[in-house]
Amino acid sequence: MxxxxxxxxxxxxxxxxxxxxARRLLVAAVDAFAERGxxxxxxxxxxxxxGMSPAALYIHFKTxxxxxxxxxxxxxxxxxxxxxxxxxxxxSATERLDGAVRAFVRWHAERHTTARVVQYELDALAxxxxxxxxxxxxxxxxxxxxxxxxxxxxxxxxxxxxxxTALAVLSLCIDVARWFNAQGSRTPxxxxxxxxxLVLRMVAAGR
Amino acid sequence: MxxxxxxxxxxxxxxxxxxxxARRLLVAAVDAFAERGxxxxxxxxxxxxxGMSPAALYIHFKTxxxxxxxxxxxxxxxxxxxxxxxxxxxxSATERLDGAVRAFVRWHAERHTTARVVQYELDALAxxxxxxxxxxxxxxxxxxxxxxxxxxxxxxxxxxxxxxTALAVLSLCIDVARWFNAQGSRTPxxxxxxxxxLVLRMVAAGR
Numbered sequence: 438m439x440x441x442x443x444x445x446x447x448x449x450x451x452x453x454x455x456x457x458x459a460r461r462l463l464v465a466a467v468d469a470f471a472e473r474g475x476x477x478x479x480x481x482x483x484x485x486x487x488g489m490s491p492a493a494l495y496i497h498f499k500t501x502x503x504x505x506x507x508x509x510x511x512x513x514x515x516x517x518x519x520x521x522x523x524x525x526x527x528x529s530a531t532e533r534l535d536g537a538v539r540a541f542v543r544w545h546a547e548r549h550t551t552a553r554v555v556q557y558e559l560d561a562l563a564x565x566x567x568x569x570x571x572x573x574x575x576x577x578x579x580x581x582x583x584x585x586x587x588x589x590x591x592x593x594x595x596x597x598x599x600x601x602t603a604l605a606v607l608s609l610c611i612d613v614a615r616w617f618n619a620q621g622s623r624t625p626x627x628x629x630x631x632x633x634x635l636v637l638r639m640v641a642a643g644r
Numbered sequence: 645m646x647x648x649x650x651x652x653x654x655x656x657x658x659x660x661x662x663x664x665x666a667r668r669l670l671v672a673a674v675d676a677f678a679e680r681g682x683x684x685x686x687x688x689x690x691x692x693x694x695g696m697s698p699a700a701l702y703i704h705f706k707t708x709x710x711x712x713x714x715x716x717x718x719x720x721x722x723x724x725x726x727x728x729x730x731x732x733x734x735x736s737a738t739e740r741l742d743g744a745v746r747a748f749v750r751w752h753a754e755r756h757t758t759a760r761v762v763q764y765e766l767d768a769l770a771x772x773x774x775x776x777x778x779x780x781x782x783x784x785x786x787x788x789x790x791x792x793x794x795x796x797x798x799x800x801x802x803x804x805x806x807x808x809t810a811l812a813v814l815s816l817c818i819d820v821a822r823w824f825n826a827q828g829s830r831t832p833x834x835x836x837x838x839x840x841x842l843v844l845r846m847v848a849a850g851r
Binding site for chain 2: 476557602616631635638639641
C-alpha cells in the first residue's frame with residue numbers, strides 16, 4: 438500500500454535522500470513502522486524489506502532511531518515549507534488560508550502512511566531530535582496563526598481565540614492521515630476543497 | 645501518565661469490567677499499548693505491569709488480541725452512547741450538535757491514552773472483531789450525520805455535503821486524543837467549548 442503511495446505524489450518523495458540504497462531503506466522503514474509500530478520493528482526487518490543485509494543498512498543508518506529521525510525531519514520540513522509558503526504568499530488572508538489548508542490536506546492524504554509515522558511516533562525520538570522536531574512544529578503552528586491573525590487585523594476574519602483556532606485547523610488537516618483511504622470515495626484534492634471551505638467558515642471569512 | 649488519567653474521568657472508567665483483576669489487566673494493557681504499540685507488547689509485559697503472573701492473565705484473557713478487542717469495544721460503545729444520546733436528546737439541532745461535540749471532545753481529552761489505542765490500533769484486531777467495531781463506527785457517523793441533516797431540514801444549518809461535514813466534525817474531535825496534554829493550558833471542557841463553537845460555524849448555524 439504505502440510503497441505505491443510513495444511514488445504517487447506530485448514530486449518524487451524522498452528524492453532528497455541519496456544514495457538510492459538509503460532511500461530504499463527509508464521507504465522500507467516507513468512501511469514497517471506504519472504496519473507494526475516503531476518499537477516492534479527491528480533494523481533486520483527494515484533491511485529485509487529493502488532486500489538488503491543488516492550490515493548494508495548500517496552503512497547508511499547507525500540506528501533505528503536515526504531512520505525515524507530522518508523520516509520525521511523530512512516530513513516536518515515538508516509540512517513547514519507548505520505552510521510558510523502559504524503564509525508568505527500573495528493574496529488576501531482568505532486566499533492564503535485556503536491555499537494552506539488545501540496543500541496541508543493534500544500532503545496528509547497522498548502521503549498518509551508517512552504522515553502517520555511522522556505524527557504518531559514522536560515519543561520514540563531521542564531527546565535532542567524531539568527538541569528539533571518540536572521547534573519545526575512550533576514554526577508550522579506560527580505560520581497558521583500568522584495567516585489567521587492577519588485576516589483578523591484586515592477585517593477578513595472574525596476569530597476571538599487565534600491560537601486555539603490555528604490548533605484546530607492544523608489538527609483537522611493532520612487527522613486526514615488517520616482516516617484517509619486511497620480506495621475511498623474522495624480524492625486528496627476533493628478533501629482539500631471540502632476542508633478549505635469548512636476552515637474558512639471556522640474563521641468566519643466573508644461574513 | 646495514563647494510569648492517573650484512568651482515574652480522573654467523571655465516571656469510574658472500566659467500571660463495567662469485573663472482576664477487579666481483569667480491570668487491572670485492561671488498564672495495564674492500555675498503558676503498554678499506548679507506550680510501545682500493540683505489536684511490541686507481550687502478554688508478559690501486561691501481566692507484569694498489573695503485578696500479576698502470565699498464568700493469572702490467561703484466566704481472564706486468552707490472547708493479547710482479546711485484551712485489545714475488549715478495550716476497543718468499551719471505547720467504541722462509550723463513543724456511540726455519547727453521540728446517540730446527543731442525537732436523540734431534547735432541543736434544536738444546534739443544541740444537540742453543540743452537546744455532541746462537547747461530550748465527544750471531553751472523552752477524547754480526558755481519556756486520551758485509551759482513545760489513542762482505540763483509534764490507532766484498529767488494524768491489529770482480528771477480522772471478526774474489526775467488522776464489529778467498524779459497525780459501531782458506522783453508527784457513530786450516522787448519529788452525527790442525523791443531527792446535521794435534521795439541522796439542514798429545519799433551516800438551522802447550511803451544509804451542502806452532510807457526510808463530508810460529519811466526517812470532518814468527528815475527525816476534529818478524535819484528533820484531540822493525539823495532541824491533548826493533561827499538563828497543557830486548556831482543560832477538556834475548554835477544548836469542548838472552543839470546538840463546539842468552531843463546529844457550529846462549520847455548519848453555518850445561526851447565520
